[in-house]
Amino acid sequence: MENILNNATLPVEFILLGLWNQAETRPFLVAMILLAFITALSANGVLIVLIQRDSSLHSPMYFFLSQLAFMDICQILIVVPKMAIDSLTPGNSISLAGCGAQIFLTMTMGGAVCLLLAVMSYDRYVAICNPLQYHSRMNKRTCLNLAAGVWFGASLDALIQTVFVLRLPYCNVKEVNHFFCEIPVLLKLSCTDTSTYETVLFVTGIVLLLIPSTIILSSYSCILSSILRMSSVKGKQKALSTCSSHLIVVGLFYGAAIFMYMRPSSYHSPEQDKMVSVFYTIVTPVLNPLIYSLRNRDVLGTLRKLLWKCIVCQKF
Template structure:
């Protein structure tokens, strides 16, 4: 118990994504550029949806929520990583690490659930267009978003409180570029195998179930689309669905790789590489794949510029 209390007063040290070689400086600049593009792309998308009344539909409302989560996601991890690299000081306070873990879990879980709900929106719009105003409207959109935020926040709070009440009595070096539950468990000086089963269960519920819902929804969408007579419409639908599935797969598979693997199979180098995908790459791709390739969004951008 004393070791647990003592750990509260001690800062953690993040090993970071980069060291200080020439190649690492190049990678840091590349990450900074990706961060900037992701930030600008998601901000532009939110502004377009807010300004253009033609985009005030449930689908674009969910897209704006996704962009907001992506912005918060990259802000939660990348600036701290950049600050540590530039200042050559990799420390983070116990409270700061706890807050970062909680916020990241909330955002990641909410995005995972929201992506699943977004596939439901496309499923209803294409398979049941006449029932769309009833099955998917503004109230239902808000209900979906509130449920995603609430359930993810409860899950994140439980895991964060539990992990940070464990006794950290080993090295204070977190072998990661931000505070994440799997990277903190090696610092705990008691058996965490039972808790790892809880992480596995949470990962399967929050990540696997929405992912399966996405695959099922788009399978139904494609079955309906292939019954259409328009070859151009079929090609467009296949292109859109495949793009969405690829980006969603990137998010879910990398997340499942981190949160459903046993602790013994984790490798710090692999964990860092995988984390780059769901903290930087996915927020970068989402606005382009889900919206900026969309004809309605492009037209809205033209109207705004003109």
């Protein structure tokens, strides 16, 4: 073991082996990923523009939705372009600095989404279950403080994790069987005992995954309880449909992240890791704007008004 550690060095670069191994299906799958990429950028970008332009959407709920849309745009920009290039021209390397940047940025965005979804569920809980206290509890200063806390907490955790994992010895192992640099995958390549770090990663998962998901489930339980007491059948059906859609997206994101980050490295396999990572880096950025916002009547109304203005301007 001592000889191994003496020979261990930090690689100057890594080679990402990509998402797919079969060359014949690669062009089709790359096209599907690029379609998801364009959809996520377009939908989230449109959502941010609509919220900024329409004063009727300047409320805490839409402020947090614009933050979520920005995080989704950043997440998919960090992962997909490099993955597409590597898939079309295999063998491309990523520098140690580039790998560290990917880890830091994806961890920051992932952690921020975890915390923000909990904040959003609390916002909806106050709005539905305590409507008379909503404006006093969720004032502008509170919203800004919550958003700042989300970004600070996620970036601090990401910085600590990134510095630690990049200092591990890798015994000149360069090939990473994944489509981007991710902590659980790199841990398997290290030639030293990573059990202590896995424990730290597990505790981090409790803070950033289990606690927020508990807050979300508690908030939506109270919300559903209030909905079931509604007298309007139509209103009840609409609210139930919205809540169920939100919970599906939350379940996909948290389920995939918990499966990835809260298992011992011995239980990880490359194919499983890659498929699970697709959910929270590509699938949820596509689904979030569609589920949370573009099915929303206020957002669609603002979109129609904006499109109508564009048509009128073109005519004159």
